[in-house]
Amino acid sequence: MRDALTRSLLDWYDANAREMPWRVGPTDRKAGVRPDPYAVWLSEVMLQQTTVAAVRAYHQRFIAIWPTVGDLAAADxxxxxxxxxxxxxxxxxxxLLKCARAVVADHGGRFPDTYDALLTLPGIGPYTAAAISAIAFDRASVVVDGNVERVMARMYAVQTPLPAAKPELTALAAALTPDTRPGDYAQAVMDLGATICTPRSPACGICPWMSDCAARKQGIAAELPKKTPKAPKPVRRGVVYAGRRPDGAWLLETRPDKGLLGGMVGFPGSDWAEVPEDTAPPADARWQDAGEVRHIFTHFHLILLVRAATVEGPAQRGRFTPANAFNPRDLPTLMRKVLNAALAALPPLERTPDTDVEDT
Incomplete structure (x- = not known):
């Protein structure tokens, strides 16, 4: 049964594979073209909890700026x-930076080609190691993401809810993983889940595994996989200070390396907590309320009170970034929301820098 399922899925993939900047399609792969492990690794890191649509432009830009892992390792x-x-x-x-530097320092700038060796690299866990070893090096590794879990749950009508079902679904995926074209197979199962065996309204009528799918036979495909209800996310709050000098320079700071938004540039503010502690403003000024911004993180909702001011004197915290050196797109999405709230509250400059941006 495994061989028949593999053949039918690969035949489907040969005709329907999604085109992606980091992917070598089945036709080219059969002709001997091999994927760039650096491009595959970069895509897999970017795709963690992020959609393909969101990643495409970022991946293309990173490859253009840093074409090799050595270039990235040497980057600021x-x-x-x-x-x-x-x-x-x-x-x-x-x-990403830690891994690139480890590949250069410990592996001569070449990614190791086995699952176990890839697992030793910073930031590479079991899923990413399996994906890189399969896709980049054609190893018969078991690649299981959310799409694959959904396909396996439906193929075998697995009733155990996620996340408890993960070991069972991984074992089922392992039993189907072939030795022939394992890289294409891994991408084929993920494409099947992303385009046909979708979370809602699966297109069972055009699925290459339609006749063997237990959930379709039972009429329960759309109900699977079952999931254990998640606890409501807590709400954290904080205060953030968006200060701007009359010459257009913004008061910014680099967040600590550890923690949320670690290493990113942003506006000074308080810690984020259910009941945040009072935090002194970063500079003496007439701070005014500029409304609230809201943001959703993986484990909590955040509500920040934005305070904005024109700052005439020195700052006790952070540093002023001149208007001509300030690029809003260097800010994480949360801080772009803060920026736009501040811009709406502050009086316009005599020559206003073009700093307003849309949320992404």
Whole structure:
């Protein structure tokens, strides 16, 4: 049964593979073209908890600026963090640099080609190691993301809810993973989940595995996989200070390397807590309320009270970035929201820098 399922899925993939900047399609792969492990690794890190649509432009820009892992390893930390801004989950960007430097320092600038060796690199966990070893090096590794879990849950009508079902779904995926074309197979299962076996309204009528799918036979495909209800996210609050000098310079600081938005540039403010402590403003000025901004993180909702002011004197915290050196796109999405709230509250400059940006 495994061989028949593999053949039917690969035949489908040969005709329907999604085109992605980092992917070598099945036709080229059969002709001997091999994926660039650096491009595959970069895509897998960027795609963690992020959609393909959001990642495409970032991936293309990173490859244009830093074409090789050696180029990335030699890059300035602030430049990489600035290019990552807006993509979220900023620990990934810090690990990206650590991993690139480890590949250069410990592996001569070449990614190791086995699952176990890839696992030793910073920021690479079991899923990423399996994906890189399969896609870049054609190893028969078991690649299981959310799409694959959904396909397996439906193929075998697994009733156990996630996340408890993960070991069972991984075992089922392992049983189907072939030795022939494992890289294409791994991408084929993910494409199947992303385009046909979708979370809502799966297109069972055009699925290459339609006749073997237990959930379709039982009429419960759209109900699977089941999921354990999540607890409501707590709400944290804080205060953030957006100060601007009359010459257009903004008062900014680099956040600590550890923690949310670590290493990113942003506006000074308080800690984020259910009941935040009072925090002194970063400079003497007539601070005014500029409204609230809201942001959703993985584990909590955040509400920040924005205070804005024109700052005439020196700052006790942070540093002023001149208007001609300030690029709003270097800010993470949360801080862009703060910036736009501040711009709406502050009086216009005599020559206003073009700093207003849309949220991403």
């Amino acid at each position: 930390d602030a430049a990489v963090m600035a290019e990552w801004a807006g993509l979220g989950y900023y620990a990934r960007a810090r690990n």
